[in-house]
Amino acid sequence: MAVLEVKDIYKAYGNVEILKGVSFTMEKEETKVIIGPSGTGKSTLLRCINQLSPPDKGQVWLDGEEITNPKTNINKIREKIGFVFQDFNLFNHLTALRNVSIGLEKVKRIEKEAAKTRALQELTRVGLDAQASQYPAQLSGGQKQRVGIARALAMDPDVILFDEPTSALDPELIGDVLDVMKSLCGKVAMLVVTHEMGFARNVADEIIFMEGGVIVEQGPPKEMFTNAKLARTREFLGRIGALYGEEETGG
Amino acid sequence: MALETLIESLPSLFDGLLITLLLTAFGIVLGTTLGIVLATGRSYASRPLAYLILIYEKVLRGIPLLVLFFLLYFGLPQIGINFNAFTAAVLGLGLRSSAYQAQIYRGAINSIPEGQIHAAYSLGMSKLKAIRHVIMPQMLRLSIPGWSNEFTILLKDTSLAFGIGVIELMRQGRYIQVRDPDLVLVVFLLIALIFFLLVFTANKILRYVEKKYQMAGYQVEAHR
Numbered sequence: 464m465a466v467l468e469v470k471d472i473y474k475a476y477g478n479v480e481i482l483k484g485v486s487f488t489m490e491k492e493e494t495k496v497i498i499g500p501s502g503t504g505k506s507t508l509l510r511c512i513n514q515l516s517p518p519d520k521g522q523v524w525l526d527g528e529e530i531t532n533p534k535t536n537i538n539k540i541r542e543k544i545g546f547v548f549q550d551f552n553l554f555n556h557l558t559a560l561r562n563v564s565i566g567l568e569k570v571k572r573i574e575k576e577a578a579k580t581r582a583l584q585e586l587t588r589v590g591l592d593a594q595a596s597q598y599p600a601q602l603s604g605g606q607k608q609r610v611g612i613a614r615a616l617a618m619d620p621d622v623i624l625f626d627e628p629t630s631a632l633d634p635e636l637i638g639d640v641l642d643v644m645k646s647l648c649g650k651v652a653m654l655v656v657t658h659e660m661g662f663a664r665n666v667a668d669e670i671i672f673m674e675g676g677v678i679v680e681q682g683p684p685k686e687m688f689t690n691a692k693l694a695r696t697r698e699f700l701g702r703i704g705a706l707y708g709e710e711e712t713g714g
Numbered sequence: 715m716a717l718e719t720l721i722e723s724l725p726s727l728f729d730g731l732l733i734t735l736l737l738t739a740f741g742i743v744l745g746t747t748l749g750i751v752l753a754t755g756r757s758y759a760s761r762p763l764a765y766l767i768l769i770y771e772k773v774l775r776g777i778p779l780l781v782l783f784f785l786l787y788f789g790l791p792q793i794g795i796n797f798n799a800f801t802a803a804v805l806g807l808g809l810r811s812s813a814y815q816a817q818i819y820r821g822a823i824n825s826i827p828e829g830q831i832h833a834a835y836s837l838g839m840s841k842l843k844a845i846r847h848v849i850m851p852q853m854l855r856l857s858i859p860g861w862s863n864e865f866t867i868l869l870k871d872t873s874l875a876f877g878i879g880v881i882e883l884m885r886q887g888r889y890i891q892v893r894d895p896d897l898v899l900v901v902f903l904l905i906a907l908i909f910f911l912l913v914f915t916a917n918k919i920l921r922y923v924e925k926k927y928q929m930a931g932y933q934v935e936a937h938r
Contacts, residue, residue, distance in 0.1 A: 538839065541836055555830070566839075618838070
């Protein structure tokens with residue numbers, strides 16, 4: 464059974480239609496990458512999925528439960544949907560460790576010491592156990608993002624949504640974050656909006672190409688990169704590949 | 715002779731000081747509690763409620779404290795609401811301070827990136843939990859410098875309660891002056907000194923608190 468099902472999502476801000484009917488499904492532990500030009504609604508789509516900005520029309524199903532139904536307890540659902548933000552959004556008053564443990568303590572109601580132990584495991588997983596007691600302002604961008612990933616992982620989500628996780632990072636810091644994301648492949652379902660073509664090509668099970676609020680084409684990376692059906696897909700992949708250097712970040 | 719009167723009067727100044735401190739304590743507790751509620755309400759409550767709060771803030775910041783005291787103590791009994799002078803003073807100080815403090819807290823709330831609320835929601839926190847665990851701790855830390863200011867203003871403004879007959883420091887000084895007019899300069903210099911020392915000590919303590927609770931990387935260096 465699909466872990467995540469997105470059915471015909473529409474979303475407008477004022478008079479501007481952002482999403483015009485987007486549908487796709489994700490299997491357990493699958494990695495899907497969404498690519499497409501800026502302003503196409505990729506980030507909006509992620510926010511529609513975890514209801515940070517609820518869709519105007521359409522349904523989102525998680526684990527067989529319709530979460531767009533107003534009767535569902537959205538807070539309970541969001542525990543199962545991790546979110547990694549472009550600009551990290553760490554809690555500035557908390558150490559790296561507490562950033563990761565706070566959800567366990569205050570939402571999952573796990574006892575403080577147990578939550579900290581679990582949080583330290585997640586920090587170790589992203590290679591930041593040594594930085595556990597540091598505050599966000601004392602971390603580099605790449606470290607902040609890895610804390611952000613650990614924070615999402617700690618909640619043991621069914622799926623993690625990544626909203627351009629490396630776009631705010633200096634080029635030399637991107638690699639660490641992508642390595643962490645690669646290490647999660649096959650362990651948790653990941654839906655990643657990114658311009659990192661190397662990641663898309665080597666890690667994704669499927670690539671979704673979006674433009675103008677709709678899915679233009681989707682398929683396995685091999686097919687999309689070498690044998691896309693539509694000219695528009697080929698053009699975009701060619702241009703973005705040249706721009707972001709798919710070879711260097713290919714890993 | 716004059717010195718004798720002064721020494722005899724000292725215990726009454728202590729009594730006055732005690733009332734001044736009580737006015738400050740009750741006033742600041744009321745002002746802070748209400749101020750936090752108002753600021754949170756204005757940032758997160760529904761629109762009509764936020765608008766009511768805005769009006770409250772504007773009105774209370776627009777009225778002189780002494781006028782507020784007179785309204786509470788002399789005015790309200792006309793419509794059947796009676797407070798004793800001390801209570802009226804605490805209410806006046808607290809309500810006015812809440813309007814100013816709400817501004818301080820709202821400024822602090824606005825300086826916290828909105829993304830942190832989204833991050834809190836994404837972890838499954840309700841709005842209330844997000845405010846309590848993410849916004850509140852940061853808001854309070856960021857508000858300490860502004861709050862220190864407000865605290866010392868309130869402390870000094872307790873002296874206006876003299877106007878509605880609260881027997882605080884100022885009123886005790888006035889009694890001594892009436893008993894021996896020659897002491898007026900000495901007595902009010904003494905009262906001035908007491909206020910100064912209170913404010914000075916309070917600022918020292920609050921500066922320490924500010925340093926202790928500041929967030930790493932968010933030091934706001936105040937050069938004083």
